[in-house]
Amino acid sequence: MKFVNSVLSGVAVAALATGAWAEELKGELTILNWLGGTEGELIIALEEAFMAQNPGVTIKDINPSAGGGDARAGIRSALLSGERFDLLLNTWPSFEKELIDAGLLQSWDGQWEARNWSASLGDSWRNLATYGDETYGVYFLAGNRSGLWYRPETFAAAGIEGEPQTWDDYLSTFAKLQANDIQPVSIGARSWATTEWFENLILKSAGTDYTARLANHEAKWTDPEVTAVFDLMRDMIEANCCEATEKMLAMHWPDTADAVLRDGTAGSMLIGAWANQRAAGEYGQKPGDDYSFFQFPAVNDEHAKTMSIDGKNWLLMDGAQDVELAGAFIDFVLSEEGSNIIANLNIATPSANVDASKYDPVVAKYVSMYKDADVFFVMDDLLPAELSGLFRTSLQKFLQDPSAENVAEIQAALEAKANEVY
Numbered sequence: 001m002k003f004v005n006s007v008l009s010g011v012a013v014a015a016l017a018t019g020a021w022a023e024e025l026k027g028e029l030t031i032l033n034w035l036g037g038t039e040g041e042l043i044i045a046l047e048e049a050f051m052a053q054n055p056g057v058t059i060k061d062i063n064p065s066a067g068g069g070d071a072r073a074g075i076r077s078a079l080l081s082g083e084r085f086d087l088l089l090n091t092w093p094s095f096e097k098e099l100i101d102a103g104l105l106q107s108w109d110g111q112w113e114a115r116n117w118s119a120s121l122g123d124s125w126r127n128l129a130t131y132g133d134e135t136y137g138v139y140f141l142a143g144n145r146s147g148l149w150y151r152p153e154t155f156a157a158a159g160i161e162g163e164p165q166t167w168d169d170y171l172s173t174f175a176k177l178q179a180n181d182i183q184p185v186s187i188g189a190r191s192w193a194t195t196e197w198f199e200n201l202i203l204k205s206a207g208t209d210y211t212a213r214l215a216n217h218e219a220k221w222t223d224p225e226v227t228a229v230f231d232l233m234r235d236m237i238e239a240n241c242c243e244a245t246e247k248m249l250a251m252h253w254p255d256t257a258d259a260v261l262r263d264g265t266a267g268s269m270l271i272g273a274w275a276n277q278r279a280a281g282e283y284g285q286k287p288g289d290d291y292s293f294f295q296f297p298a299v300n301d302e303h304a305k306t307m308s309i310d311g312k313n314w315l316l317m318d319g320a321q322d323v324e325l326a327g328a329f330i331d332f333v334l335s336e337e338g339s340n341i342i343a344n345l346n347i348a349t350p351s352a353n354v355d356a357s358k359y360d361p362v363v364a365k366y367v368s369m370y371k372d373a374d375v376f377f378v379m380d381d382l383l384p385a386e387l388s389g390l391f392r393t394s395l396q397k398f399l400q401d402p403s404a405e406n407v408a409e410i411q412a413a414l415e416a417k418a419n420e421v422y
Contacts, residue, residue, distance in 0.1 A: 288361030
């Protein structure tokens, strides 16, 4: 296992040699690790490094097959098998709530306070996994979903100086790009990408508290805050931001990445941090030089630091045999040693203990925002499936007819569906 050995020969073994972990730990942890690829290798590397520092500890890594589909199918099968697990990796807030309601998880609160994880993760990260005043998840990986990707040379050629900081600044770039025969924005609306615009606009205009209330149907889809988001999106369309509606509805996010980052025929696109891997890996571009991102511009100054994220966290199973050992492992994952194992793979961690110099310039840029950001998990992932489906198609319907009358109908339909499913 060359990957693991290379990690252990660096940060982890150095920490062991210096006695960074003085606590003598013994026992066995069983981790349900469904991840594959680089992230799957990362989890193994963290486990191996923790065992190297604690020779009395054994970690059993169980990787269930999801049959090539939704990983939750494999997880559910593993949980139903009767085998005991201590820790489970999770990336779906709705699934986390499902497990809580089924009585399969226990709270991290006691460990959080005793081990002072708040020194590593700000309150908004803890709030992401808090249900009914109890914390059930500890985030250790996170991606930026508020980044507008662009090519600096495209902006420079159009006479755009610096990155837009406010919504008005952003709209003002459209005419400059158009004058240079560049389409200002590319939106792939074939599936779910339009939701990213709604989610960032409601975060930036109404804040995380209101967005959480809307996601939980404690606020109404007919509220003026929701109407205001559609108004802002209409402003974009009326400023000739994008492709013709028919073309947007036929495009997916890779098409927009090609237009903005590869071909330079469009100014910016809104999508997750995986655009970084596409630009560097598939286009052979240099992060920070050939392409970059700017954070979604402020609409309301009060909510300027809101940030949409996706991420992965650790869940503590109700049947965990050694809660203290599980907590010690999370300690390690959030520590400087664990965080730098993550960063060595150019994967972003929200832990304040990470050495950001290990990242490429693009990842380092958004990781630097984590400490002060008011983060919120991708809202579409928080909605019940039926409402999520209507949310996506409603935004497509809006693109076809952005009139105030159609917006009112869309909002009424979303509210009716929310009343039905909650």
